[in-house]
Amino acid sequence: MVSNFFGKFTSRIERFLNIKTKYAVPCYISSSVDGECEEKINNILDFIGDNITLLEMRLAGEKTRTQHEIVITEQDIILVELLISDLFKELSQKAREEGRQVPEIEQQFLRILEESVVDFLEEKFKENASLTMKELGNFLAKCLDDFVNIKEAFRIQRKSLAQKKDITPDSRIVDEIKKLGIPTKDSYHIASAIDYAASNDFSAIFISVDYKTILNFREELYKQFKFQVCDPVYAYHHLKNEEVFRDLIDFRSLSRQSSITDYSARTR
Amino acid sequence: MSNSFISQSAYSSALRFGLSPIKSVEETYVDKIGKFKLIHKITRLVPKQQYSYKDYAALFYEDVLRNISTSPKFQEEEIYNFLIERSLNVLEESGLKDRIERLEELQKDASASSVEEQHAILIDMAMELSSIISREEESRFYAGTFLKSSNFQLSYFAELMRGSQAYKKFLNVMQYELRILRGYVRASIQRSPQAAMRRHNERRKELRPLVDTCDIFRVASMSLKTYVEICNSERVDQLFEPKPLDAKKLDKEQFQRLFSNYISKLEYLEDKIFERKPEIFTTKIDFNQPINSMWKKLVIATATS
Numbered sequence: 001m002v003s004n005f006f007g008k009f010t011s012r013i014e015r016f017l018n019i020k021t022k023y024a025v026p027c028y029i030s031s032s033v034d035g036e037c038e039e040k041i042n043n044i045l046d047f048i049g050d051n052i053t054l055l056e057m058r059l060a061g062e063k064t065r066t067q068h069e070i071v072i073t074e075q076d077i078i079l080v081e082l083l084i085s086d087l088f089k090e091l092s093q094k095a096r097e098e099g100r101q102v103p104e105i106e107q108q109f110l111r112i113l114e115e116s117v118v119d120f121l122e123e124k125f126k127e128n129a130s131l132t133m134k135e136l137g138n139f140l141a142k143c144l145d146d147f148v149n150i151k152e153a154f155r156i157q158r159k160s161l162a163q164k165k166d167i168t169p170d171s172r173i174v175d176e177i178k179k180l181g182i183p184t185k186d187s188y189h190i191a192s193a194i195d196y197a198a199s200n201d202f203s204a205i206f207i208s209v210d211y212k213t214i215l216n217f218r219e220e221l222y223k224q225f226k227f228q229v230c231d232p233v234y235a236y237h238h239l240k241n242e243e244v245f246r247d248l249i250d251f252r253s254l255s256r257q258s259s260i261t262d263y264s265a266r267t268r
Numbered sequence: 269m270s271n272s273f274i275s276q277s278a279y280s281s282a283l284r285f286g287l288s289p290i291k292s293v294e295e296t297y298v299d300k301i302g303k304f305k306l307i308h309k310i311t312r313l314v315p316k317q318q319y320s321y322k323d324y325a326a327l328f329y330e331d332v333l334r335n336i337s338t339s340p341k342f343q344e345e346e347i348y349n350f351l352i353e354r355s356l357n358v359l360e361e362s363g364l365k366d367r368i369e370r371l372e373e374l375q376k377d378a379s380a381s382s383v384e385e386q387h388a389i390l391i392d393m394a395m396e397l398s399s400i401i402s403r404e405e406e407s408r409f410y411a412g413t414f415l416k417s418s419n420f421q422l423s424y425f426a427e428l429m430r431g432s433q434a435y436k437k438f439l440n441v442m443q444y445e446l447r448i449l450r451g452y453v454r455a456s457i458q459r460s461p462q463a464a465m466r467r468h469n470e471r472r473k474e475l476r477p478l479v480d481t482c483d484i485f486r487v488a489s490m491s492l493k494t495y496v497e498i499c500n501s502e503r504v505d506q507l508f509e510p511k512p513l514d515a516k517k518l519d520k521e522q523f524q525r526l527f528s529n530y531i532s533k534l535e536y537l538e539d540k541i542f543e544r545k546p547e548i549f550t551t552k553i554d555f556n557q558p559i560n561s562m563w564k565k566l567v568i569a570t571a572t573s
Binding site for chain 2: 002003006007008040041042044045049050105112115119120140141142143145146151152159
């Protein structure tokens with residue numbers, strides 16, 4: 001849903017939406033999925049907030065310490081470069097101290113934020129030769145303003161795509177899904193769908209574009225729960241031909257077993 | 269804006285006071301204590317007719333403080349008296365007092381001309397309230413408050429701004445509806461009094477759920493903000509005065525409960541406004557704009573990670 005809103009996987013989702021409209025397929029979003037979307041977007045905003053706070057504080061500190069000034073000029077973009085470079089180093093240092101690898105995603109965030117800050121300041125310098133220290137605050141205000149707008153538009157799009165359902169899935173189902181190797185959050189999302197479908201006695205399909213943690217487990221999920229997960233591209237076919245999917249999975253399981261037996265016999 | 273926060277709140281209360289009589293409202297919220305869930309249900313029974321602005325303000329702040337567990341810092345009564353006093357002072361300072369008194373007088377008279385005048389006063393109030401602060405000023409205020417604060421997350425201020433925007437949308441709907449209502453009243457004065465007043469009363473009744481929803485949201489919003497203020501003030505008279513805020517001074521559980529309550533009431537209000545006037549919501553984002561483009565890149569980076 002988030003991907004679609006921001007223009008990623010659009011063609012896949014569009015394809016599904018056409019089917020949804022044509023056959024009036026009811027779509028639902030669980031409270032857990034909705035909450036995760038919200039959390040992801042909020043985390044990005046918090047990341048921006050924290051880094052701009054550090055940048056603003058340090059920029060003011062450096063300016064008053066070295067130049068006794070509280071205005072910034074175009075030359076200070078070099079100082080911004082050094083300060084952001086410190087933020088990169090701190091990210092790596094923090095990760096090392098915690099015994100983990102430097103998170104690629106945070107580095108990527110910082111790179112994107114850096115580019116945006118520099119663009120913003122450059123635009124401002126076109127209008128004024130010197131800027132006040134408030135300018136980074138103005139940048140943050142713009143980020144906040146656009147965030148509120150984006151969130152509003154996102155919520156409206158979500159509402160038009162799917163109806164939100166508050167579901168607390170059976171923890172035993174969540175645990176069983178986790179045993180397949182699916183991460184906790186995704187297990188919770190899938191269990192919510194399984195639970196909702198079972199308690200309302202209808203057939204449901206869980207749609208995702210996440211191959212790594214969801215779609216790659218489609219066969220195991222079907223074998224264990226008789227529950228289909230698929231990419232939006234295949235949603236129509238799964239809705240129409242569940243029995244084909246079931247037979248194929250049964251067949252593939254059998255042939256895998258026999259090929260394992262063959263392999264064992266050959267290697268014995 | 270912090271100073272004018274009480275002004276805005278007094279303005280909102282004044283508008284609410286004029287919009288419709290109050291009725292019983294039931295609220296439910298859940299407290300989690302370890303494995304146990306404590307479900308609180310509050311039913312507020314409030315007068316339906318012939319109540320003054322002061323009665324309304326008293327009920328509003330009672331509800332606000334009822335949502336907050338007793339603060340060990342200040343006496344609840346002290347906070348209550350301070351908020352009521354400030355709210356009434358604002359009425360004098362802003363020149364709202366005369367209009368409130370006029371509304372109080374007009375509410376005793378059910379004639380079409382009295383109703384028309386009430387609508388005119390309410391339309392003015394709604395317009396003034398909408399223009400107290402522009403969206404740009406508001407985003408600067410919240411970004412500035414965040415930069416001066418400690419240990420808060422920016423998303424908290426984003427939600428406060430979202431709430432404020434939702435309230436502006438509510439005002440937009442109210443202005444629109446009040447103009448329609450005024451039209452019915454004018455028609456009743458000029459042409460068919462009974463039919464027009466019937467339409468007026470029906471439409472006004474239809475507005476009722478939205479007004480109540482907004483009322484519940486305002487209580488949740490004020491409770492959250494008052495709680496943060498209480499924790500960050502040394503004396504009661506420092507409430508809503510400009511000061512740096514520190515999230516470490518809050519009780520995490522209490523804050524989370526008030527914040528979750530605020531979010532759920534906000535979403536409900538947004539849904540109600542959307543049902544009435546969907547065209548005032550943002551649906552399209554121009555991702556070619558620099559900051560929007562940054563947002564797009566950031567979110568896509570998360571989605572593909």
